[in-house]
Amino acid sequence: MSDTREQILEQIKVQGDLVRQLKTAKESKEKIDEEVARLLALKAKLGGDAAPANQKFTLKTPKGTRDYGPQQMTLRQGVLDKIIQVFKRHGGEAIDTPVFELKEVLTGKYGEDSKLIYDLKDQGGEILSMRYDLTVPLARYLAMNKISSIKRYHIAKVYRRDNPAMTKGRYREFYQCDFDIAGTYDPMLADAECVKIVAEILDTLDIGDYVIKLNHRQLLDGMFQACGVPAESFRTICSAVDKLDKSPWADVRKEMVTEKGLDEVAADRIGEYVRLSGGAELVEQLLADEKLKAVPNAVKGLEGMQLLLKYCSIFGLDKRVSFDLSLARGLDYYTGVIYEGVLKGESAAVGSPAKTSQQNGEQANEPATVGSVAGGGRYDNLVGMFDPRGKAVPCVGVSIGVERIFSVLEARAAASGLKLRTSDVEVYVASAHKGLHEQRLKVLNQLWDAGVKAEHSYKLNPKLLGQLQHCEEHQIPLVVVLGDAELAQGLVKLREVTTRQETNVKLEDLAAEIRRRQQAA
Numbered sequence: 001m002s003d004t005r006e007q008i009l010e011q012i013k014v015q016g017d018l019v020r021q022l023k024t025a026k027e028s029k030e031k032i033d034e035e036v037a038r039l040l041a042l043k044a045k046l047g048g049d050a051a052p053a054n055q056k057f058t059l060k061t062p063k064g065t066r067d068y069g070p071q072q073m074t075l076r077q078g079v080l081d082k083i084i085q086v087f088k089r090h091g092g093e094a095i096d097t098p099v100f101e102l103k104e105v106l107t108g109k110y111g112e113d114s115k116l117i118y119d120l121k122d123q124g125g126e127i128l129s130m131r132y133d134l135t136v137p138l139a140r141y142l143a144m145n146k147i148s149s150i151k152r153y154h155i156a157k158v159y160r161r162d163n164p165a166m167t168k169g170r171y172r173e174f175y176q177c178d179f180d181i182a183g184t185y186d187p188m189l190a191d192a193e194c195v196k197i198v199a200e201i202l203d204t205l206d207i208g209d210y211v212i213k214l215n216h217r218q219l220l221d222g223m224f225q226a227c228g229v230p231a232e233s234f235r236t237i238c239s240a241v242d243k244l245d246k247s248p249w250a251d252v253r254k255e256m257v258t259e260k261g262l263d264e265v266a267a268d269r270i271g272e273y274v275r276l277s278g279g280a281e282l283v284e285q286l287l288a289d290e291k292l293k294a295v296p297n298a299v300k301g302l303e304g305m306q307l308l309l310k311y312c313s314i315f316g317l318d319k320r321v322s323f324d325l326s327l328a329r330g331l332d333y334y335t336g337v338i339y340e341g342v343l344k345g346e347s348a349a350v351g352s353p354a355k356t357s358q359q360n361g362e363q364a365n366e367p368a369t370v371g372s373v374a375g376g377g378r379y380d381n382l383v384g385m386f387d388p389r390g391k392a393v394p395c396v397g398v399s400i401g402v403e404r405i406f407s408v409l410e411a412r413a414a415a416s417g418l419k420l421r422t423s424d425v426e427v428y429v430a431s432a433h434k435g436l437h438e439q440r441l442k443v444l445n446q447l448w449d450a451g452v453k454a455e456h457s458y459k460l461n462p463k464l465l466g467q468l469q470h471c472e473e474h475q476i477p478l479v480v481v482l483g484d485a486e487l488a489q490g491l492v493k494l495r496e497v498t499t500r501q502e503t504n505v506k507l508e509d510l511a512a513e514i515r516r517r518q519q520a521a
Contacts, residue, residue, distance in 0.1 A: 064172025180397030222298025336378030
């Protein structure tokens, strides 16, 4: 005799408790998968994944995600609009790509961060993963469509199975805002424009003082070679150096030596270089360095930095950029210049490495930084990895860390008690007394047809005081008040919410008068 529905539900409850206990106890993956399979088999007996009618749900968003209410979305949209304006000012065209890609497209492009990719369950077809960034999908798009030059921007969500830090703007689902220039051009012209774009965006958003750190992958590789790092270890050591913005040098050195097997002497030589930062004078100093002079890659990287800093100076960015040898950016696909926009802090951040500045020939401790808000660089070989003939399309781009920016601006708004307008309604159509709901609809229709943003109450006979309070709460600037006496003369009252001043306006002139007042405001 088959089990009844109630018996199956009880078995599901018991099996679900067992799975949770195994996960809490951190049992082996094989054991957990075995018990999960039994749980799914029990659920299948109910005819699919149907939940029992009396099941209680825990209402929460998944780990590393959040909801955004009208206040947050208004702030976010304002930030994105400003960023898009900058992208368009520089000739950007918008594209979009699927939120998931074939797993093989994403595999092997992110170095040690590949473990953070979300894989999707096999649905009996293609093996898929959620996109980790917008750069690899762009490279796939260019190769697939045989596009050899484009200046594109892309604003969309990406997904990383990272350890989230919600208050710092680090999530598992988050927006990226990318601008990339693809094509074969002369050295550093496109690269310098990307640095300029970062500066324009951070200036426009006015989120605080910042510095744009610059470095070059060829210089890093040359530096590693000069310090005695084996060629096959360049990428793993680069990944370790990339952690210097979060960890002190002692921890990074320990990782290099104990975890990655680097010789202690080589690690100490690297330590001498990665503490340096400055400007054009530091490039000159390093070009005279005997160890670096002997490595062609290092010389090429330094000559590239020299040209980049020259163009940045022409763009007026002398006080905004810093040549920083600790900047590594761990992603495997970078081949040339790399950069990162960082907000400066008032006091030293815990664990931040001490940096020696060579600016203006003087040594001084730099202000501590509080968070990366932009990053990017040159990646000339990524598109060729997808092209059947290996045809390369040189690319350089930047990604704006909008979640970090949103966190800064949200905290600032909360501290100031600032309440943002969450709708664009320009005028509210109100009734002074009962029986005017049809007249409201006629006036609304007239305003909508004229392109005016308007709304009204969805009650037939709302109280006038309640309608006016709604306008104050939602910061709607104007109210059209309908009354029988005025309507009989073809008039309505137009009221300014803040001053409470009222003026009689002819119905046929209403839309034009609203427009006139908006322009005068």
